[in-house]
Amino acid sequence: MGVNIPGLIGIIVFYLLILIIGFVAARKKSSKSASSNSDDLLLAGRNLGMFVASFSSAATMVGGAYVNGTAESMGRDGLVWSLAPILYNVGVAIAALIYAPKVRRARYTTIFDPMQEKYGNNMGGFLFFSELLSDLFWEAAILSALGTTLSIIMDLDTSISIIVSACVAVFYTFFGGLYSVAYTDVIQLLCIAVGLVLSIPFAIKHPSVNLERIQGNWIGELPTRQIGPYVDFLLQTTFGGIPWQAFYQRILACKSPNLARNSTLVGVAISIIMAFPPAVIGIIGAATDWNATSYPGEVPLSREDWVDILPMVLQYLCPVAISVIGIGAISAAASDREIVWVLRISIAVTGTLGAIIAITVRSVYGLFVLCGDLMYVIQFPMLTCALWVKFANTYGSIAGCIVGLFINLTGGFPTLKIPPLIKYPFYDPEIGQIFPFKTLATICCFLTIIIVSYVTHVLFTKEILPKKFDIFQCYVEKYHMTSDLVPGKIDEKNGEISVINDKKQNGSYKMSSNALTLNGNSNLHVEF
Template sequence: MAIHVLGLVSIIVFYLLILLVGLWAGRKTKQGDKGKEADNMMIAGRNIGMFVGTFTITATLIGGGAINGTAESIVTTGLIWCQAPFGYATGLCLAGYFFVGKMRSQGYVTMLDPFTYKYGERMGGLLFIPALMGEVFWTGAILSALGATLSVILELDAKISIIVSACIAVFYTFFGGLYSVAYTDIVQLGCVFVGLWLVVPFAMTHEAVGDITVNATSNWVKTLDPAYAGVYIDNYLFIAFGGIPWHSLFQRVLASTTARNAEIATVLSGVCCFIFLGPSFLIGIVASVTDWNQTRYAEVGEVPIPAKDLKLILPLVLEYLTPKAVAFVGLGAVSAAVMSSADSTTLSASTMFARNVYKLVFRPQASESEIIWVMRISIIGVGTLSAIMGIVVDSIYMLWFLCSDLVYVVLFPQLLCAIYLRWTNTYGSLSGYIVGIFFRLAAGEVALGIPVLIKYPFFSETNGQMFPFRTFAMLLSLNTIMFMSYATNYLFHHRIISRRFDIFETKKRESIHKIKQMEMSPLRQTFEEEREHLS
């Protein structure tokens, strides 16, 4: 197998650029306030402005999974079923309007903090599990996307590509924390914009590409069978609402200079994702109307392209429908997208573990230095786990799709209750957690080899669950949280059950939460933000 030296050199130069920017930005972490080194790594001293915030949130969403997965989805199931980009954009706008301001104004450090303060440290640690799984699935998807792209264009082994990319992202995140991640995101997002939009005109004008307006419905728009309406609605809802409770989003929100800036940056990033994913849509459309027999691909591959190779559709377009130089630029764009998301998700999971599991559950007396080193060790661990996931993944789009699943069913109702329903308690949270996981897993999951335990209405032996089972499981979880919280509050308040049997100490936990809210009230936060601004 011959490796393209010029392309390899260009990728090495690009990686060195990102590494240097990351290490340069990481110096800001050391220049922050003494005694707050951990906060500087986790939330950049709350110094992320609206401009940087918008682009670092957008860069987290626009990963290799989004870029490759969007093109793959249009070729396989059509534009009508390419729901993830629209769903995540909707989720960002909803998050900006309903959740971001409340989270930032309370001065939390991680997304799990409201759970920890309201439901207890151990419940916060339990909720870390689905959050970690989501981050690892996401990172595995984007690393898999990069490995696939490099293997097609440079003929470089995909496993080596994944491992090297993960190591680079882990290296500068290890030293710089959120500062490094945020500033490299700007560079990477610029590369994505220039690189992919440069590819589009070359791909569209290739002689093998047909007219995209001819037979568009059958070629790339496709149709929606009414029998799949439940599946379609379920998918969109779980992508949109499941895209909200992600710490990789809230880490940037909580690092913003003000709550208002955080809200604006989140909504703007939802709009920006369409600008940056536009080329992926067009590349998928181009691939669907290409006569691959007229390309060099026919000499080395099977036509029509086998279903198992459709996850490689974007790199195939780069390789066979554009000049080599343009393909290398596009490759740099994919690499940039991967790095911008991989470092974000790795830091996100590590931050939650260091603060909400290690410090609050096991070592409340841990020093700043100790927390930082726990974070750094966690960064290596999460990066390694994600690289392994990226190597064994089958479908980029499927893994990108699945990463919101448990987050939607388990974390979204928990976040909704923690922020808006003050009377909910640990009993409700734990019950909703168990119910949500049980009913989601009972529906089965072919991609993960989980058998079907409950056959919901309209179940098909051929097509599987046709009922919106994810939304059903989420609503069951939400209602369980509310019912159990109300029931236990009533029983303890009216002394039907003695307070000595209140193992979760709901009264004490409620008092602690009220005190914490007073300490971090929006009025106080606004005053402190204005004072810092004036100084």
Template sequence: MTVNVPGIIGIVIFYLLVLAVGIWAGRKSIKSTNTDELFLANRNLGMILSSLTIAATGIGAAYINGTAEEMAREGFLWVQAPFGYMTGIAIAAIVYARKLRRMGYVTIFDPIQEKVGSRMGGLLFFPELLGELFWEAAILVALGTSLSVILDMDSTIAIIISACVAVVYTFFGGLYSVAYTDVIQLGCIVLGLVLSIPFAWANDAVDVSRIRDDWVGHIPANKVGVYIDTYCMLIGGGIPWQSYYQRALACQTPSIAMWSSLIGVVITVLMAIPPTIVGVIGASTDWNATSYDGEIPIPPEKLVFILPMVLQYLCPLAVSVIGIGAVSAAGMSSTDSIILATGSVFSKNIYKNIFRPQATEREIIWVLRISILVCGIIGTVIAITVNSVYGLFTLCADLMYVILFPQLTCVLWVNFANTYGSLSGFLLGLSLRVLGGEKLLKLPPVIKFPFFDEQLGQLFPFKSFAMICSYIGIIGVSFVTDRMFRNGYVPQKYDIFGCIERSKTKKRNTPNDTKTEDNEKTMPLDVYNDADH
């Protein structure tokens, strides 16, 4: 194996640049005893910075590599993730983020714990935790495989180094470091991918006419239900990610939170175009005419390498090195977001709200930093040791859609939602999803929904069905138990979760969230947490 020395030098320079920018941006936070500074950058993100960091968070290595892979394998119609997830973020920006920012919350689990209790909120943290960890692992795997192809270096070393760089500047600088390094990383992504396309397209081995009739893709009639179910999962599952809300809630005002999110969505969708084109190039290349010496035609399971292969075998060395920076930037721009989001929720909503309500600000900061370190280590270990990361990540994305999406929605807009309904919806949605089986994890289906096929599995949109049942469980059980206790059919002493008392306390202490943008400045700072500057 011949090590790509220029590529190694380029990646070292890039990592040192990102590390320097991260430490510089977070220099004020290193000795800070203010949790708001580390969690939310003192809610001081303006329109430009917040738009760019939201975009960079979405554009991960899995986003870029996965888009190119699906385009090469199935065609454009099956490139669902960029458009589905970004539609979910757009809905979150308009419907959810503005309200959460106006209410001055720090994480999405604040309103959940306020409504259904700290312990139930802690239980609902696990789908988010698993989703974030396996998203991190999937990104690191995509990054490691890309660097191993382009640089001829061991993928494990690439994964460890990339994770260490992201953990170091996030550990010290919090959201300030993450936001500013995101800007650098986003610029590298744009430069690397856009620059590589003309060189790859002009390569003599590329002939787009080879896939003239195949690039659009095809949806078989028996997979229409699966196709729709996947889009719904991506849209609904894209709404409750703490990694996104960490940025939206750090904006100066609710309006900036909404508009910067929408701008970030546009940037992210536009950035799906370069990897889509790379997928077209990879599928239309005569690999026999290149220096590639692997199996031809490329097996479907090897198409995950299509983007680094295009950079390595179809571009000049200098362009390939710049492309390395794009892939690395995409990996770290999402990895740092994930570990910060997970650490923030654990330190505030689990450690402080459940185990140590009396914890000081300094103590919470150190719990946050330790959580960042632990999350980085766990995600790295998973990326190195587990072969079914993509399957686990998909399952966790399902759980975000089936469980957390209904819970967050009901907490914010169903006044009578309570712990009984929340627990019922959690158990119902989880049971239906798990009993439906998961082919990627070799989990056999116990419930065979309509149109089930022994070879293809579930063809019925059962994930959406499980999500709807979760909604029904939350709303139905909450309504019945609320009426039972409030109307005296059951004495309140049997309200073991204290839902009635909690709702009274919330009504006394929670500000009216229907205030207009114009009079937000008149609200107390302890309510809106520095909402306007």
């Protein structure tokens, strides 16, 4: 198959559009601030309005992995196994209603701030790695989707396609920070919507498409022996969607807590709507007699071939003009969900590692689901306990991590071709683990954090154990001031900040009724 010249032109045009928007956004950032401080780079100056925040929130989910993965799973496995897009959004909605207002009112910079406050800086740094790994899988899913698209229309090696796309995504994020990501998110989301919606009427009317081929089969099947893994799948994709840094980056960049909540809920609605076009395209792909098209591959499609179903429908079932719009929009959706808040050099590293994983693992939908694994097992319990369990401490978090990771890692990862070390009850040699061990790992992580934290809290506060044995210094009183603002200490309504007096009550510092009005950049940091 030769290079699709119109498709190539469409891709170039869409890439240029994304790069231009990214640079314009970066200039917007520069014009608002002479220096590039953390709030500008990470949180767009905490100045995102309803429109940009809503679309950016939706676009953190909707991209190449979202649309390609949905089409892949829907066409191959049916609706029953294609619920990940909906369930991830359900998790985000839960986070918007329960988690988002709390963290936005506290004016955190990243979602790791409350965990560092509760568990200490070292433990907070360790928890960063599970977020990083999940982000790598997410980016790999996006780049894998993009690689399959480019390889279909340009007869180009998938690995080369992935590398080129990673370079573009890293390039504009490197210079623009969240401003670039937020504004390009909006453009990409609109492009994807227009491209996919336009393609459906043309594809479904193609002579090779006969919906009677899939009548009664599009729902999919759920064998009894797969109920356990299915429970893991449902819960992992729902609650694994709650602790994502990329989601909270948009939350913390909003002008107010109410706007953060409302814009996220609007973003969830947009994202769920955006799941329908690729699902329909997947069904069309399943209803197509590919022998009656110009598709050069083998028929029937192998399980691996289904990864390409969305670009195949656009390429072989749509007119050239519609194909260019659809393919260009999907190809431009290389928007990364990598963590902009580390250092700029980490953006390049993340892009590189994401590309390597994308080249190694072929299933877009498999990576899409896998990225929520550690978020469900580790980050979800850690964040929840940090925000709502008052006595949670470093001892509990370390123990919870050990228990949760042990149960999860020993169960194996079929998507990565990692075999299980422990065969849990009802193990099947063909389909692997049947017992919902990931949910077991999450529950055990929760219980371990709470129980170990409570026991150590009682031991040290009741002085059953001398505080010299408090090796992580969870119960050592500290009191000092700096000129840095502590997230959560400022009263946004009247610009006042509560301070701690010098009097002790029952061995601990108490908040006084005194207040200090902040002027300019004179901020107070109190740690105790």
